Amino acid sequence: MLLNGVRKAAIALERGGGRSGSEKTMGVSLRESMHQVSNPGNLDASVEEVFQMMLGLECRRDHGPADVSNDSVTAVVGFGGLLSGACVFTTGRESALQIAGAMTGMEFPDVDDTVKDGIGEICNMLAGAWKGKVPELSANCGLSVPAVITGRDYRLHVQAPEFQLHHVYRFQDSCFAVTIVCDGLQ
Amino acid sequence: MKEIQALIVDDSSVMRKIVERSLRQAGLDTLVVHEAGSGTEGLELLKSRPFDLILSDINMPSMDGLEFLRQIRTQNLASDVPVVMITTESSEEHVRQAIQAGAQGYIRKPFTAEQVKERVLPLIHVS
Secondary structure, three states, X not given: OHHHHHHHHHHHHHHXXXXXXXXXXXXXXXXXXXXXXXXXXHHHHHHHHHHHHHHOOXXXXXXXXXXXXXXXXXXXXXXXXXXXXXXXXXXXXXXXXXXHHHHHOOOOOOOOHHHHHHHHHHHHHHHHHXXXXXHHHHHXXXXXXXXXXXXXXXXXXXXXXOEEEEEEEEEOOEEEEEEEEEEEEO | OOOEXXXXXXXOHHHHHHHHHHHHHOOOOOEEEEEEOOHHHHHHHHHHOOOOEEEEOXXXXXXXXXHHHHXXXXXXXXXXXXXXXXXXXXXXXXXXXXXHHXXXXXXXXXXXXXXXXXXXXXXXXXX
16 A cells, blocks of 8 residues: 555656656666666665765675564655666664664654654665666656655565565664565566 | 855755755855755745755655756746755756756765765855
């Protein structure tokens, strides 16, 4: 439900740009660049870039499960245009506070609106950096504004995605997961 | 030294703070920051006082950064004030649209304070 909402917002944003959707996509297909679009290294590079530049934090990929089951904070940024889908950033409460603290230089006792805003921006920058790795995607895919969900016991489910990347990363004693879901590719 | 009146337009309050911190790290000690959470708010602020520098996001709800920029120019609100777009959108097409709408600079998120310094300082006159 939420994924559909942000995806539709991204599609509307992309269509609202300077040129029409048909003009933009004419003659361009991501199918030929599929190996680049689904390259897991692009996601790792994007995470490294965003965390180093904006937070001064070194992240490392972890092949274990993400420990974010209790009171998690999830941000979603939709993709629209040649690729439809979403970038989903999920982390636990403590890690969210740590990330927002590193972004702002402030201390947060609780997940308030500023923390949610910061997590949404991290997801926004990850989505932008990830699509920027493939020129055809960068030019022909729009981003929605971030949506942030907090709570526990919720799951992301996408029926028959074209492809999905799900990576877990660790920094200091915290972890987070980034998922790229593509459910439509032209 | 003369105060530098800067307008930062971004729907994210965290990003507004990060941009402000980066400008201060760039050496703009006399910076006076005014914040707007939307293009509409930004236009209202521009009508109320003069600015030396405008930094704006592109992806914002209701009025996006490009429309904000077009409105600045068409309403003749700050025709001689440098505008720098700060955005996650990095394609040549987005840069072209921003320049066409009247932006003098373009910074892609994520960014470093050094990048902000390189792109912003040449645009403002610090006496």
